[in-house]
Amino acid sequence: MSLVEICFWALSFVTLVCALMTVLSKNPIFSAIYLLICFASIAGHYLLLNAQFLFIVHIIVYSGAIMVLFLTTLMLMNLNEETEKHKPAIARIGAVVAACILGLVLVSAISKTALVLPQNSGAVDIGAIKVLGKILLNEYFYPFEFISILLLTAMVGAVLLTKKEHKITIK
Amino acid sequence: MSLLLNILQVVPMQYYLMVSAALFSIGVLGVLFRRNAITIFMCVEIMLNSINLLLVAFSTYHNDSNGQVFVFFVMAVAAAEVAVGLAILVTIFRNIRSVDIDDLKALKN
Numbered sequence: 001m002s003l004v005e006i007c008f009w010a011l012s013f014v015t016l017v018c019a020l021m022t023v024l025s026k027n028p029i030f031s032a033i034y035l036l037i038c039f040a041s042i043a044g045h046y047l048l049l050n051a052q053f054l055f056i057v058h059i060i061v062y063s064g065a066i067m068v069l070f071l072t073t074l075m076l077m078n079l080n081e082e083t084e085k086h087k088p089a090i091a092r093i094g095a096v097v098a099a100c101i102l103g104l105v106l107v108s109a110i111s112k113t114a115l116v117l118p119q120n121s122g123a124v125d126i127g128a129i130k131v132l133g134k135i136l137l138n139e140y141f142y143p144f145e146f147i148s149i150l151l152l153t154a155m156v157g158a159v160l161l162t163k164k165e166h167k168i169t170i171k
Numbered sequence: 172m173s174l175l176l177n178i179l180q181v182v183p184m185q186y187y188l189m190v191s192a193a194l195f196s197i198g199v200l201g202v203l204f205r206r207n208a209i210t211i212f213m214c215v216e217i218m219l220n221s222i223n224l225l226l227v228a229f230s231t232y233h234n235d236s237n238g239q240v241f242v243f244f245v246m247a248v249a250a251a252e253v254a255v256g257l258a259i260l261v262t263i264f265r266n267i268r269s270v271d272i273d274d275l276k277a278l279k280n
Contacts, residue, residue: 016193019194039220051239061246074209085271118234126231132243150248158258161259162258
């Protein structure tokens with residue numbers, strides 16, 4: 001078993017276990033911490049697949065921005081585990097059965113499929129920032145600009161939604 | 172580069188497909204299982220990440236950069252979605268002092 005294989009299995013194990021713990025842990029703060037570990041292991045997968053640009057973007061966006069948003073909101077609401085009740089047992093059993101059936105269908109469909117993959121020479125470093133930047137600003141120029149407009153709109157929307165409404169006093 | 176060639180030889184593409192399918196199923200389980208709206212958001216993030224992982228794996232195995240550009244766009248949309256969604260949740264919490272999805276029945280009837 002080579003080093004790369006061991007890295008792959010370890011990262012996959014950490015990803016799946018932490019995702020499951022995110023779902024199962026009662027306290028939402030623990031869920032957020034497990035989600036952070038899950039994201040970090042997915043970043044490790046990106047590094048293993050030689051996608052350096054996405055590795056850095058993933059760390060900044062998910063571990064940096066999104067987790068800070070989640071944790072700040074959780075602490076703002078001050079949710080304790082005593083306040084959260086579980087769904088009724090029938091709904092929980094139904095959820096587990098539905099997820100298991102979905103996983104079974106996906107796994108059986110994947111194992112029956114014969115993948116046709118081209119012979120990868122690995123000559124071009126496709127994950128490098130230089131290569132991706134050229135593609136992003138040539139072929140995907142307009143989507144790239146629209147994404148910036150989308151982010152600006154989302155920022156304005158979030159600020160407007162959370163702002164307290166002041167009563168307008170008419171003299 | 173030797174590391175990349177190594178992973179293309181020792182880890183088959185099927186393994187990445189399996190890991191992504193399992194991660195997606197766990198995300199679906201979380202959305203159906205939990206009552207707390209913030210945890211449901213986290214599970215939606217898990218599902219998005221499983222698809223991102225699959226896109227990166229396919230892009231690497233096919234030696235095609237377009238998949239990684241697509242993942243970049245998905246990340247931007249996910250960030251926007253989380254910001255707006257959490258803002259809505261904060262507003263809901265301010266009004267009814269709860270983020271339990273079973274309490275959000277104002278639109279029913």
